[in-house]
Amino acid sequence: MLATVAAGFALYAGAPPRELWWLAPLAFAVFAGVVRGRRARAGFGYGLLFGFAFLLPLLGWLQDFLGADFGPWPWAGVAGVEALFLGLAGAGMARGSRLPGGPVWMAAVLVTSEVLRSIVPFGGFPWGRLAFTQDTGLLLPLAALGGSALVSFAVALIGGGLAELVHRRHERRRWVAPLAAVLVPILGGVVMLPFIGTDANAGTARVALIQGNAPNVGLGLLYEDDVLRANHIKGAQQLVADVQAGRVPQPDFVVLPEQVGSWGPSRTDPNLSAIAEQLGVPLVVGGLGTDADGKPRNQIVQWDPATGAGDRYVKQHLVPFAETIPMRSVARLVSPFVDRFPRDMVPGDQPGVLKVGDIKVGVGICYDVAYDDVFTGATQQGATVLALPTNNAWYGHSEMSYQQLAMARLRAVEHGRAVLVASTSGVSAVVQPDGTVSQQTQQFTAQNLIAEVPLRSTQTAATTLGSAPTWAAVVLAMGSLLFSWWRPRRSAEG
Structure with missing residues (x-):
């Protein structure tokens, strides 16, 4: 038991922002060694x-977010529910370990448990996958x-x-066989390294990211929409002044974070x-909008200099107990969003590809980046660069x-695209197609980034x-299960 707990914490210790990627397979090795050959129970x-032991410290930001008002119960509850899926993985791994080629079946079971917890409950919660x-x-x-x-x-x-x-x-x-299980993935990564494309085979774009900053007030941000908007309008106006004065070059397009705008069905905004x-x-630009049906949507809108609001992307994966609220009467005990949003947001069902000038920009919003389908769909439909507007001001330092940001780096390599992370309060970043971060802001600062990306x-x-x-x-x-x-049934019958 002590070894298992230590392994879980070691897996957390190797997670971002620490660049200790090699700790993850070592931690998993201890866990696999503990469950090997045991009963499923x-x-x-x-x-x-x-x-x-892994997820409680990894999700410590939930305590930063909700702890002052709701205590440790939301944090411990989410970690506990998600740990159940690793419990199922442990049960499946114990059975699979008895078969020839045990490490292969154990790894497949682990991935399956990650798939399952990315779907249920309430749309899933992929945070903490080994890949991240x-x-x-x-x-x-x-x-x-x-x-x-x-x-x-x-x-795994x-x-x-x-x-x-x-x-x-x-x-x-x-x-x-076990030595091959260790060496083949490592050699595969080494062999793949030269094939990670970074060349600008569809041209280049000069982009600007606006981080206008936000007050570090946790849940108080629910009532600071005007401040959040004003800060980012000010940041964008500073970009205008810098361009006009020749201090920075004119960008090809500008990315503003999630939740900057607030629009009705007409989607007008004189400032933008x-x-x-x-x-x-x-x-x-990201913002909350209400359509003619009266239902709210978290969306990203392409804002044209001549015609205003144009094509949009509606967030596909909504945050449970925040953007969509199951069991509202019970949820009120652990979520302030019940009263802030009396109606659930409506999820989108289409990949986000916005025609921004002559450039196809694939977009996702905040939590979307944890799911595989959002940027996959956008890239399959022709996006040549990816953008991730987000609002992380809820979670403090x-x-x-x-x-x-680590998820964005993995998505960059996965699809061979630069990823532009525009956050209200940080971390905003320019991620190159090989996963390297060429520019990055500090948290809770106002800063604009200008970058040339492939x-x-x-x-x-x-x-x-x-x-x-x-x-x-x-x-x-x-199949392994x-x-x-x-x-054993066949052996018993024989």
Whole structure:
């Protein structure tokens, strides 16, 4: 039990903002070694411990967000619910470990548990996937081959292989298979490294990111919409002044964060129109809008200098108990958003590809980046650069913004695209197609970024394959579980 808890905490210690990617496979190796050969019931218990030890500190930003008003219960509750899925993974890994090629089945089961918790409950919560610990290091290039699923699989396969090597340490003739499980993912990452494209094969774009800052008041931000908007209008106006004075070059387009605007069905905004007109370039701006049906939507709008509001993207993955609120009468005990938003937001169902001048910009909003489908769909439909407007001011000086930036770095490699992260209060960043961060802001500062980024039209294998690697892992996991059930029954009948 102590080893399991230590392994869970070690997995957290290797997560962003720390660049200790190699800790994740080592931590998973300890967990895999503990559950190896045990009953499924024991595997579940150890998995629950492992998950809670990992997720409780990883999600500490929930306490920064809600703790002052609601105590530790939302934080502990979310960590506990998500740890259940690692409990299920532990149970499946225990069964799969008894089969030949155990590390492979264990890795497939782990990926399947991540898929499951990305779907349920209430739309899922993918935070804390193994892939998101690998924003640096030798395994990151694998994202271009099989997306986040392959990266998670690689981390778990190495861990399972290491555990098997320890178990067979006195049986050198049986080292080949577990040693391959350790070395193949690492060699795969090394081999893939030269194939990570960074060339501007569709041209370049000069972009501006506006971080206008926000008050660090936690839940008090619910009532600071006017301040948030004013700060970002001021930041955009400063960009106008700098361009007109020749202090910075004119951008091709400007990205403003999530929740800057607030629009009715007509979607008019004199300030945004004036800024776009003065710059002579389009804006990509996030805001809350109410359509003619009276329902609110979290959206990103392309703002043209001549015609104003144009195409938009509506956020596909809404945050449960904030943007969409199940069980409202109970949710009121743990969420202030029940009273702030009397109606649930409406999710979008289309990938976000906005025509911004002559450039196709793929967009997602904040929480969207944790899901595989948003940027995959946008890139498949021709986006040559990706943008992520977000509002992280709720979470104070926590690790949340850096965890989200790590996801953006993985998505950059996965799709071979530069990613533009525009945050209200930081961390805003320019991420290159190889996952490197070329510019980055500090938290709770007002700062504009200007950068030249490559536009790319080449699709990676991960983009082309889409969800296929994920479902391949699920099929492997289900097959291993069925075989582990059938095998002893067949032996008994024989």
